[in-house]
Amino acid sequence: MELKIGVIGIGAMGRDHVERINERVNGANVTAISDINKDVATAYAKEINATFFENAEDLIASEDVDAVLVTSWDPTHEGYVLETIKHNKHVFCEKPLALESSGCTNIVNAEVEKNKRFVQVGFMRRYDRGYEEIKRELQTGSLGETLLVHCTHRNEYVDESYNTPMAVENTAVHEVDALRWLLEEDFVTAEVRLPKKQTTRTHPDLHDPQLILLETESGTVIDLEVFVNCQFGYDINCKVVCEQGEIGLTNPTYYSVKTERKDSTRVPSDWKERFISAYDRELQLWIDGVKQDHITGPSAWDGYMASVTTNACSEARDSGKIVDIKFESKPELYK
Numbered sequence: 001m002e003l004k005i006g007v008i009g010i011g012a013m014g015r016d017h018v019e020r021i022n023e024r025v026n027g028a029n030v031t032a033i034s035d036i037n038k039d040v041a042t043a044y045a046k047e048i049n050a051t052f053f054e055n056a057e058d059l060i061a062s063e064d065v066d067a068v069l070v071t072s073w074d075p076t077h078e079g080y081v082l083e084t085i086k087h088n089k090h091v092f093c094e095k096p097l098a099l100e101s102s103g104c105t106n107i108v109n110a111e112v113e114k115n116k117r118f119v120q121v122g123f124m125r126r127y128d129r130g131y132e133e134i135k136r137e138l139q140t141g142s143l144g145e146t147l148l149v150h151c152t153h154r155n156e157y158v159d160e161s162y163n164t165p166m167a168v169e170n171t172a173v174h175e176v177d178a179l180r181w182l183l184e185e186d187f188v189t190a191e192v193r194l195p196k197k198q199t200t201r202t203h204p205d206l207h208d209p210q211l212i213l214l215e216t217e218s219g220t221v222i223d224l225e226v227f228v229n230c231q232f233g234y235d236i237n238c239k240v241v242c243e244q245g246e247i248g249l250t251n252p253t254y255y256s257v258k259t260e261r262k263d264s265t266r267v268p269s270d271w272k273e274r275f276i277s278a279y280d281r282e283l284q285l286w287i288d289g290v291k292q293d294h295i296t297g298p299s300a301w302d303g304y305m306a307s308v309t310t311n312a313c314s315e316a317r318d319s320g321k322i323v324d325i326k327f328e329s330k331p332e333l334y335k
């Protein structure tokens, strides 16, 4: 039987997931949508043969919705996720789970109270083949102890609404989750350096680039460059330096061109192109999990840990100090 999905927020990401559910993955259909832009959403609902709900709470409660996908503005995530848990329905929430770690704690507490996982957070990098293969290789132990990780998260450009805090909250949050998952460790300190030299492509509200330093419980140090106006494409790198070798991502390339003594490969234009297979796998496995009433993807606890870490990065950036990352003990439900 097809799972009936309700989607809240049909901007860029919402529409991308609607298309994915209706056209690329199996076992589900979008039956309902809600968005604050009534006219646009009504027309879109007609186009995809879904019901438009002016009020997202009505969509969540609807009998025509088995599970909910939240792709609205970041500050609205917590409320919609809590409401969905109240109805004992599964919910896939795009990152961040909540803006502040206290919001994530509310969601964790709601699940713990029901002693059941309802929430999956949209950390799609865990479904990227490159990251998966690095994790598998590290687990074999063949490269020895992990010492350092060098990462870059570069976007070709961002628009004027993108500001300094977003480099941590919207951009680095992906590495924060992916590395925690990859290294199977939590972070204990955060530091953010704002270099004096910036790109001329930036604007007064954005410091670009930024350098984020994280240390794990065992002492592995991670440096992450976030450079969102790099001009040449969407460039994600992750190199893990171990005692006996190094392992890293390659950007997926589909062809190369050799001409005039040059050999060139394409750099993806954006996250949609770079991670398309990861998004597809992420949603397919979520749908399969919901149907079995057993989800295994990034949990509310992972959302909480990401939020605790990005909140510490923000504090580190504003204070110019190294900040200790403090978190609650993990409830039994997530062990």
Ligand code: NAP
Pocket (backbone or CB within 6 Å): 008, 009, 010, 011, 012, 013, 014, 034, 035, 036, 037, 056, 071, 072, 073, 074, 076, 094, 095, 096, 122, 123, 124, 170, 271
């Ligand atoms: P977007 O294009 O601005 O879409 C958000 C949509 O939600 C807009 O139509 C917005 O209306 C609507 N909305 C705002 N408040 C609402 C509310 N209270 N109830 C219902 N609808 C509401 O943003 P986006 O790029 O799609 O991002 C959506 C979410 O996905 C964000 O949380 C973002 O962080 C996340 N995201 C994740 C990834 C990833 O790689 N996993 C990538 C991109 C985005 P207005 O147009 O009027 O604002």
